[in-house]
Each structure stands twice: as C-alpha cells, then as structure tokens.
Amino acid sequence: MDYLIPEEFSQFAELTRQFVRQELWPHEEEVERADCVAPSLAARLRAKAVELGLFGFNMPEEAGGPGLPYLAQVLIREQLGQASVALADMVGRPPKALLVCQGEQRQRLLQPAVRGEKIWAFALTEPGAGSDAAAIRTRATREQGGWRLNGTKHFISHGNHADYVIVIAKASQADGDVPAAFVVERGAAGFSVGRIHRKMGWRGYPICELVFDGVFVGDDNVLGAIGDGLRLGLANILESRIGVAAHCVGMAQRAYDYAVEHLRVRRQFGRQLGSFQGLQWMVADMAVEIEQSRALLYAAAREMDRGGDARAAVSMAKLSATEMAGRVADRALQLLGGAGYMAESPIEMIYRDARAFRIGEGTSEIQKNQIARACLGREMFA
Incomplete structure (x- = not known):
C-alpha cells in the first residue's frame, strides 16, 4: 500500500x-x-x-x-x-532523559551515549513497582555533596554491562519524598548486579536485577531537578511504545515473508502448499492484520509529528501491533509445521520474542485503559 x-x-x-x-x-x-x-x-x-x-x-x-x-x-x-x-x-x-544534561554532563554522559561510546541502562522498575511507577521504593538520602542510594531494581535491560545507570529513586525532602533521577557509574561502591534473569526469549539481550546498597551519588550526577524523576522516567513513554509497535510490525512482516516463501516452494500431495485454500486464508488473515497495524502505526507517528495529543493513537498502535505479532508468529509456525518449531528457522525465535512486547512499555491492558479514557473522557476515571 x-x-x-x-x-x-x-x-x-x-x-x-x-x-x-x-x-x-x-x-x-x-x-x-x-x-x-x-x-x-x-x-x-x-x-x-x-x-x-x-x-x-x-x-x-x-x-x-x-x-x-x-x-x-x-x-x-x-x-x-x-x-x-x-x-x-x-x-x-x-x-531522552539525557537531554536534561547540563554543562560537563553533556560531554561526560550525553555525547558519548549518542556516539555509541558508552552504554547506558535505565532503572525504574522494581519488584513492587511495574505498571505503577509511582510505587518505587528505592530511596535517596541527602548527604554533604550528594546523595546515598538504597534499593533494588529489576528487569533492567543490559544493566550488567552498562557504563552508567540512570536510577529513578525517591529523594528525601523536608516536605516528603519526591522522585529524582541519579546517574550511578559502573564500579561505584555499593552498586552490584544481582540476578541476570532467565527469559523465554530475547536471547542475547540481558535483563538484570540491580542492587544499590548505600551507593553515594555526587550532585554532579543528578539529572535535572529533584522532583523531576518520574517526568524524566516517563518522558519518552510515547516514543518507547510506538517504537515497540514498529518493531512488532517488522517482526511480523519477517514471519509472514518467511511463511509465504515456504508455501511457494514446499510441496505436499503433489502440489505446492500455497495452492491449498485453507492455507491461503491463513495468509490472507496475516496480510490484513499486518497492514492494519502498519496503518495505525504510521497514523500515530504522524499524529506525534503534528504535536497533538497522540496518547490514544500510540496506545492503539502498540496494542494492535503487539497482539498482532503474536498471532502472525503463531500462524507462520503452523504453516511451516514441524520445521517452524525447530530452531533452524527464525519463526521459532520470533514466536518466543513476540510475547514479551505485550508486557513491556505498558501492558495491553494499560493500553486499553488509555484508549478507554480517550473514548469516555478522563472524568470517568477520576
């Protein structure tokens, strides 16, 4: 199209x-x-x-x-x-949290990240704070010249080999705790990597538990203002969600292309598999679903480029694409039969990898809540 x-x-x-x-x-x-x-x-x-x-x-x-x-x-x-x-x-x-870097932080943190010279990790999620990011319990206590961090983060992407980690923690203030963003550099005293989680898919992409046991963070490693932590943590949530949607459209397209080629060359009962009507209908369903999600994806991106309120559009794209990728991967595996279940083809990998995208960057249920608010009005959810 x-x-x-x-x-x-x-x-x-x-x-x-x-x-x-x-x-x-x-x-x-x-x-x-x-x-x-x-x-x-x-x-x-x-x-x-x-x-x-x-x-x-x-x-x-x-x-x-x-x-x-x-x-x-x-x-x-x-x-x-x-x-x-x-x-x-x-x-x-x-x-995008790095865009608030000031002065020497830009040369030390931002520019090396943009040039691919330093690897970062972003630590927001905790055992008791997933979709409810405001429930974080990692604490930062004020000390002379900086802050002392205590807490545990989990499900942190490539946290085991990052040069530095952006940690969202609650900073103690006279009028209560407020979220703030701190940069913890690799090798800091009291900072350690806990478990490297075993996963269903995403092989080669480590997801870790990070432990902060009295880690001192100097004032020069505070990102933005104290109190801006959740804003920075969620600053690029729409970009993350639309990025997931785009990734899922791509992986679904690959699964579709691989399955279609298989139907063209594989023969059973003296005929190409693609000549069987039941399998043709499966291909048609896959093609329609991919194109529907792609249309939503591009429309949401254009809405973001216009600068409008794209929250519902992005949630629609993410919900559609992540759910669609799982269905397309499943049909592709079925079309390949036993060959699809074997690890020699990319279908088995795609089948495993697609499942996580319905959870990360806001579950499908969170996306439905966002869409419902747009449809019914936010006052319905007060």
Missing part, C-alpha cells in the same frame, strides 16, 4: 533494511545459541551503525542526532524489528 512516505524517509528505511540483512542476520544463530552478543561483535556493530548515521536516530540535532521526525524513526525501527531483539539493540536509542 502507498502510505505517501517521503522519499528521504524511505531512504532511511532502505539503509536500515540493508544493515539488518548484511550486518545483523548473519549473527543471529550464534547469538541465539550463546545467549549473548560477544563484546567485540557488539562494538563492531555499534561502530557500523554510527558510521551509517543510524545510531541514536531518535535524538535531536542539538544533541548530536539526526533530528528525524517520528514517522522516519518508526520506519527505521520497523526494519530493525526484522532482526533479533539483541542485535536490533546494537542500533542504540539513548534515553
């Missing part, structure tokens, strides 16, 4: 498509088998992404990024979705 995509945006998408096929796909099998991306490979892939101008594609020009509109960003993310989660992450997207 023609979505009237500007030519320069299509060029970014094509550049990413080639990067995925030439640089990422050849390493998928080894990453899946080893459940890690070798540091040397990660450094090489990041450097290549920087060279191509893809690394930090979500950042504005004043931060050293390309300053792309959201429609161009989702086109890039859609293509990255055709690679495994771990390898797609080699094209880094620094957190």
Whole structure:
C-alpha cells in the first residue's frame, strides 16, 4: 500500500533494511545459541551503525542526532524489528532523559551515549513497582555533596554491562519524598548486579536485577531537578511504545515473508502448499492484520509529528501491533509445521520474542485503559 512516505524517509528505511540483512542476520544463530552478543561483535556493530548515521536516530540535532521526525524513526525501527531483539539493540536509542544534561554532563554522559561510546541502562522498575511507577521504593538520602542510594531494581535491560545507570529513586525532602533521577557509574561502591534473569526469549539481550546498597551519588550526577524523576522516567513513554509497535510490525512482516516463501516452494500431495485454500486464508488473515497495524502505526507517528495529543493513537498502535505479532508468529509456525518449531528457522525465535512486547512499555491492558479514557473522557476515571 502507498502510505505517501517521503522519499528521504524511505531512504532511511532502505539503509536500515540493508544493515539488518548484511550486518545483523548473519549473527543471529550464534547469538541465539550463546545467549549473548560477544563484546567485540557488539562494538563492531555499534561502530557500523554510527558510521551509517543510524545510531541514536531518535535524538535531536542539538544533541548530536539526526533530528528525524517520528514517522522516519518508526520506519527505521520497523526494519530493525526484522532482526533479533539483541542485535536490533546494537542500533542504540539513548534515553531522552539525557537531554536534561547540563554543562560537563553533556560531554561526560550525553555525547558519548549518542556516539555509541558508552552504554547506558535505565532503572525504574522494581519488584513492587511495574505498571505503577509511582510505587518505587528505592530511596535517596541527602548527604554533604550528594546523595546515598538504597534499593533494588529489576528487569533492567543490559544493566550488567552498562557504563552508567540512570536510577529513578525517591529523594528525601523536608516536605516528603519526591522522585529524582541519579546517574550511578559502573564500579561505584555499593552498586552490584544481582540476578541476570532467565527469559523465554530475547536471547542475547540481558535483563538484570540491580542492587544499590548505600551507593553515594555526587550532585554532579543528578539529572535535572529533584522532583523531576518520574517526568524524566516517563518522558519518552510515547516514543518507547510506538517504537515497540514498529518493531512488532517488522517482526511480523519477517514471519509472514518467511511463511509465504515456504508455501511457494514446499510441496505436499503433489502440489505446492500455497495452492491449498485453507492455507491461503491463513495468509490472507496475516496480510490484513499486518497492514492494519502498519496503518495505525504510521497514523500515530504522524499524529506525534503534528504535536497533538497522540496518547490514544500510540496506545492503539502498540496494542494492535503487539497482539498482532503474536498471532502472525503463531500462524507462520503452523504453516511451516514441524520445521517452524525447530530452531533452524527464525519463526521459532520470533514466536518466543513476540510475547514479551505485550508486557513491556505498558501492558495491553494499560493500553486499553488509555484508549478507554480517550473514548469516555478522563472524568470517568477520576
């Protein structure tokens, strides 16, 4: 379908498509088998992404990024979705919280992240604070020259090898606790990595538990103002959600393309599988669902670019695409039969990986709540 995509945006998408096929796909099998991306490979892939101008594609020009509109960003993310989660992450997207860096923080934290020289982690989620981010219990107590952090975070992406972690904690104030953002650097006394969680999918993409036991953070490692923690923590929630939607459209497209090619070449009972009407209907259902989610995705990105209230549109795109990816992966696996269940094809990986996206960056139920508020009016939920 023609979505009237500007030519320069299509060029970014094509550049990413080639990067995925030439640089990422050849390493998928080894990453899946080893459940890690070798540091040397990660450094090489990041450097290549920087060279191509893809690394930090979500950042504005004043931060050293390309300053792309959201429609161009989702086109890039859609293509990255055709690679495994771990390898797609080699094209880094620094957190927008870093944009509040001031003075020397920009040279020490922001610029190295945008150039792919330093790896970051973002620590908001806790055992008792998932969808309810305001329930965080990690505490920061004021001391001379800085703050003392105590608490535990979990489900933190690549927290085990990040150069620094942005930690959202409740800072003690005379009139009560307020959320704040602190930068904890690797090797800080009292900072340790707990469990590296075993996962159903997303192999090679570590998700960790982080422990802060009396970690001292100097005032020069406070991001923004005390009290801005949740605002910074949720500053790019719409970007994160629409990015997930784009990734899921990409992974679903890959599963669809692989299954369709299988139906063209595989023969049973003297006929191509694609000639059986029951299987043709499954393909039609997959194609319709992918295109529906893609249309919602592009419409939501355009709404963000217009600067309007895109919360409901983004929630619709995220809900549609994440649920759709699971159904498409399931049908693709069924169309391949036993071959789809084997790890020799990407379908088995996609089937496992797709499930997590219905949880991360706001569950499907959270998205339905957001959509319902837009439909019924927020006063209904007061």
